[in-house]
Amino acid sequence: MPMHDHHHHTSGEHAHGPDGACAHAHEHAARAPEALARAEDECRSRGERLTPVRRRVLEALYATHKPLSAYDIAEILPPEAGGKRLSAVSIYRALDFLITGGFVHRLESRNAFVACPSRHAPGEVVVFMICERCGGVDERHSEKLRAALAEISDANGFEPRARIIELNGACAHCREGA
Numbered sequence: 421m422p423m424h425d426h427h428h429h430t431s432g433e434h435a436h437g438p439d440g441a442c443a444h445a446h447e448h449a450a451r452a453p454e455a456l457a458r459a460e461d462e463c464r465s466r467g468e469r470l471t472p473v474r475r476r477v478l479e480a481l482y483a484t485h486k487p488l489s490a491y492d493i494a495e496i497l498p499p500e501a502g503g504k505r506l507s508a509v510s511i512y513r514a515l516d517f518l519i520t521g522g523f524v525h526r527l528e529s530r531n532a533f534v535a536c537p538s539r540h541a542p543g544e545v546v547v548f549m550i551c552e553r554c555g556g557v558d559e560r561h562s563e564k565l566r567a568a569l570a571e572i573s574d575a576n577g578f579e580p581r582a583r584i585i586e587l588n589g590a591c592a593h594c595r596e597g598a
């Protein structure tokens with residue numbers, strides 16, 4: 421598998437391998453061991469445990485740049501010893517834990533989940549750019565948006581449960597290829 425040192429989440433670019441395959445997945449996979457180790461450390465320091473199920477769910481999300489539903493995750497994960505697949509309920513439980521911990525975000529519009537590529541404050545505004553052609557999702561943050569949203573919600577005494585903005589459209593790469 422070709423490795424790309426290029427890091428689209430900070431550069432804003434979108435690399436493709438020589439075979440034309442999107443490099444997102446490779447990048448995510450390449451960062452997965454580091455991210456999983458970090459998740460384990462963080463859980464430990466909070467007195468929590470990244471159980472095998474939680475870890476496997478997080479791994480599955482790191483292996484792709486596409487949002488996955490709980491059912492997608494159940495299909496992807498290899499069966500447990502004894503040949504049983506993880507139930508949707510145990511996957512949802514693991515996802516709840518990972519979301520609360522800030523390791524995973526939920527895309528409300530599609531009830532699907534993505535691994536967070538960076539560590540940021542829980543209250544940070546998350547902007548997702550969701551490509552309707554390749555299915556890829558990129559995550560960005562904006563201090564200006566955070567301030568603007570805080571101003572609106574404060575002025576109305578509103579307490580947001582989540583601060584997630586979803587932009588649907590076409591990514592730079594798909595637009596180039598069009």
Ligand SMILES: [Zn+2]
Nearest residue numbers: 536537538559
């Ligand atoms: Zn994030």
Ligand SMILES: [Zn+2]
Nearest residue numbers: 551554591594
């Ligand atoms: Zn795209």
